[in-house]
Each structure stands twice: as structure tokens, then as C-alpha cells.
Amino acid sequence: MDTPWQRLPSDLAAAMRPRLPDAVQAIVAGTAPAFAASGSLGAASAGKFERDVHTAVRVALERFADLAGTGEPALPPRIREVFVALGAGEARENRGPELLLGALRTAARMLLRTASQSLAEVRPVTVDELIDLADATSAYVDELAAACTDGLARQLREQAGEGDRRRRRVADLLLRGGAPPEVLREAAGGIGWPAPDTVVPVLLPPDQARDARFRFGADGVVAERGRDAVLLLRAGPRAERAALTEALQGRDAVVGPALGWAEVPEAVRLAESTRELAGTGAEPVFTDDHFAALALRGEQGALAVLSARRLAPLAALRTGQREQLMVTLESWLRHWGSRTAVAAEMFVHPQTVSYRLNRLRDLLGADLDDPTARFELLLVLAYREKALAIVDGTE
Secondary structure (H helix, E strand, O other): OOOHHHHOOOOHHHHHHHHHHHHHHHHHHHHHHHHHHHOOOOHHHHHHHHHHHHHHHHHHHHHHHHHOOOOOOOOOHHHHHHHHHHHHHHHHOOOOHHHHHHHHHHHHHHHHHHHHHHHHHHOOOOHHHHHHHHHHHHHHHHHHHHHHHHHHHHHHHHHHHHHHHHHHHHHHHHHHOOOOHHHHHHHHHOOOOOOOOEEEEEEEOHHHHHHHHHHHHHHEEEEEOOOOEEEEEEOOHHHOHHHHHHHOOOOOOEEOOOEEHHHHHHHHHHHHHHHHHHOOOOOOEEHHHHHHHHHHOOOHHHHHHHHHHHOHHHOOOOHHHHHHHHHHHHHHHHOOOOHHHHHHHHOOOHHHHHHHHHHHHHHHHHHHHOHHHHHHHHHHHHOHHHHHHHHHOOO
16 A cells, blocks of 8 residues: 655655754744643753754654655654654643644644745646645654654553552551551652541442542542442542532442541441441441440440540540549439539539539530430440540540
């Protein structure tokens, strides 16, 4: 099968060669403004980009001249790799193919002008020769574009594979637990996360792993475990309850508690216990709604989290003052708010009870009027010694 350049006149190469240096400069100057206008080139990369383009244009023009009148393939491997590398460089600079392909279209027009003017300077050019030149330059630049897009696609695949590997490593480190902070910080930085603080685990059916990666993108990492998939979300708007309630509709999801990165294994285990206790359904199930039930089943992790959350407002108090208020609060809850009964049990004046309860109301606010919060406070205070150790950070 004939190549488009096989029909080119045999004297084209000799006519073009004296004009090639000027043509290279003209094409580089004609294509660079599109990149500069896009703002895609930083100062550090602008010089290297210009050198790479200059080399690519020179190689392309010399090769086109060599092809005239031959049936050779457009790009032998060593030349094709120049343009594969150019496309790969665009991907590494986080630029898409649009600018590069636009520059190639500009280069095609300038190449046709250079070739036709070169011939016209040495002899008359026929209409058929101009048509053949147009066909050949178009086909040749299509080959250059194919090499560039191949390089860009290869680089994107490589980067995606490396990105997947890094995200799997972060998920593995979080799920296994016990990683040194500096190791986790480095791994998290590799996927664009700041140092992990709070992480929210979500248990999903295994067939939803791919969808979770797509839906939550840079905000989460996914580990596939056979029996389920675990989505680990970094703290932020997409990890808040309202957002998760909407995003996880109809997905049989169980949302674990938001805990520090070092406690992710415990958070996942609590989510698993919640799934056993409450099952799954169209609405996502939140472990936060089941701490009391889990604690009553002997789940020490649930009691620990519940204690830390319910007693957090008391954490800044001195140990003795906190113990005094906790004893008063427990008695008040057991006696259904009777200050007289609390005073009698504690052998203090009712006004002392009133003072302590006013202090508790300042600290706990509306929790003292919420039935669920009151029950959970009573449950926590039934294990007061353990709760104190949790609040003090000694457990």
C-alpha cells in the first residue's frame, strides 16, 4: 500500500533542507504562545519544555524531508519515542492532550507552508503536487499526534497505577494500626492527604468497592477484604453524617465512629459489631446510634468511646472536682432529678446539690434534658472509675 509521502516529488528534500533551521524556529514560535496563554507552564518547567519542543520539531521536520518519495513508515522507533516522551511529559505536568494536539495542528499548517514554499523557490509547483503535500503533511502529523497521545496515555496509566498502590498502602496502614506517625504521615502525603487526624470507616458490600473509590475520590481510601469493602474517609464535609446519609442511601452501609487515625482498627471493629447488632438496609446504619446497646453487650470499645464523648465537657476540670460532679450527676439521674434525695444520699445541703447541678448544666447543656443522653450518661457513670480513666487519658 502506497504511503501519502511516496507521491511527493523527489526534489522536495533538497529544496526543504536549507530552510529547516528557520522553519524549526518559526514552528516553535508559532506553537509556544498557546501554552504560555494557558498559564500551564511554571517558570521552572518553561525552559525544559521549550527545549523539548525545539528538539521534537527539528526531528519531525528532518524526518518528513527524509520520507519524501519513499514508502517507509512515518516514524521509526527512535523517532517515535521522542514524541511518546513529549506526550508523557504533558501528563507529568498535569496537562491534558488538548494543548499538545492544538500545537500539532498549528505545526501541520506551518509544515505545509514550508514544504510548498521550498519547492516554489526552485521551480513551479502544480496543483496536484500541492494536494499531495497537503495529504502527506496531514497524515504525517496524525502519526505524530498518535505517538504523543500514546505517551500521555502510558504516563497516565503509570501514574494511576502508582496512585492506586499508594492508596492501598494508606488503607493497609490504617487498618493494621500501630504504624509510626512519621510512616503514616509520609504515606498520607503521597496521596495528597494532610497528616491524618480523624478517620470515619464505612463498611460496604464487596461489590461496591469500585463505586466507592469513584464516588469519594481523594477523600477516601478503600480496602477490599473479601467479605466486605472498607471505605476510610478523612475528616471533612463529605465524612459528616448528613452528607453520608445522602451518599449511602440504598447501599447497605454501616458507618463506624469518627476516631483518631491510630484507633481505626477499633473503629472498624465497632462498625462490624454494629452490623451484627443492627443489620443493614436502605438507610445507612451509624454506630453512633448504637453505643449504649453495644456497651450493654459488653463491648468495652463502645463504652470507652461513649465515655469519652459524653464526659468530654468535664475533661478540663481538676480530677477531684470532676469526680465530685460525676457522683452528684449519677445520683441525680438515679433519683429522677430529686435534689432532696440526692442531698440525703450524699449527706450534703440541698443548696450544694443545686450549685453542682447548675455547674453541670453549664457544662453539659441540653444533654441533661435529652432522654437518650441522660441514659447514656447514667450508663457511663455506672462505670465511673473506668470513665475517669478514659477522660484522664490513663486508659
